[in-house]
Amino acid sequence: MTVTAAGLPEWLTPVERAARTVEPHQLSRFLPPETGGRPSAVLVLFGEGEQGPELLLLERAGNLRSHAGQPSFPGGALDAEDGDPQGDGPVRAALREAEEETGLDPSGVQVFAVLPRLYIPVSGFVVTPVLGWWRKPSPVTPVDPRETARVFAVPVAELTDPGNRATAVHPRGHVGPAFLVGSAMVWGFTAGVIDRILHYAGWERPWDRDRRVPLDWHA
Numbered sequence: 001m002t003v004t005a006a007g008l009p010e011w012l013t014p015v016e017r018a019a020r021t022v023e024p025h026q027l028s029r030f031l032p033p034e035t036g037g038r039p040s041a042v043l044v045l046f047g048e049g050e051q052g053p054e055l056l057l058l059e060r061a062g063n064l065r066s067h068a069g070q071p072s073f074p075g076g077a078l079d080a081e082d083g084d085p086q087g088d089g090p091v092r093a094a095l096r097e098a099e100e101e102t103g104l105d106p107s108g109v110q111v112f113a114v115l116p117r118l119y120i121p122v123s124g125f126v127v128t129p130v131l132g133w134w135r136k137p138s139p140v141t142p143v144d145p146r147e148t149a150r151v152f153a154v155p156v157a158e159l160t161d162p163g164n165r166a167t168a169v170h171p172r173g174h175v176g177p178a179f180l181v182g183s184a185m186v187w188g189f190t191a192g193v194i195d196r197i198l199h200y201a202g203w204e205r206p207w208d209r210d211r212r213v214p215l216d217w218h219a
Helices: 010-021 089-102 156-160 188-200
Strands: 038-049 052-060 075-077 109-114 118-120 125-134 148-155 165-169 175-181 184-186 212-214
Touching: 010 109, 010 125, 010 188, 038 089, 038 148, 038 188, 052 089, 052 156, 075 089, 089 109, 089 125, 089 148, 118 188, 148 156, 156 175, 156 188, 175 188, 175 212, 184 188
Parallel strands: 038 125, 165 212
Antiparallel strands: 038 052, 038 075, 052 148, 109 125, 118 125, 165 175, 175 184
């Protein structure tokens, strides 16, 4: 699969530049173990909507055993047909999963960068964030309502708005960045990746890190 930054819109240049230089430990304190872990990938898809640059997210169905109702990037575990987890397997998996979950046309996505692999200890997934530019947008909608409640785009301006930033507090005491966008709270792995992209792309604005919200936050 071709990964190229040729022809990107100028506003994406800071993201592409950051992706080329960022180190794994700058993205997360949870890094993959030397052995083990289940290879997976997510598609961090940037588009351009009526309100400017935006990110595509989905909300997991509320009846799932894990991550029920949680906003996330499209993505999932690598299948055998995706290929080498150390090669282009994550790119293939990210695009395949995005198509299966949202119905988007992968041919309209330009993959311009691949971030270092990260680790989610609670699930054992070794996740590769694949960065894409939605060069030719296509209609998106939940393909399987039993898995996906909705598909939606969040303007980057809303993600960088200090009024929409907070620190999420897990019942077990864990804390991490959160984004309060519309009726949704983006937290966990997805929020962590967004937070680091905004920071290293130079898009982050000062926000109140002492503002704490529980995971059951509602607008």
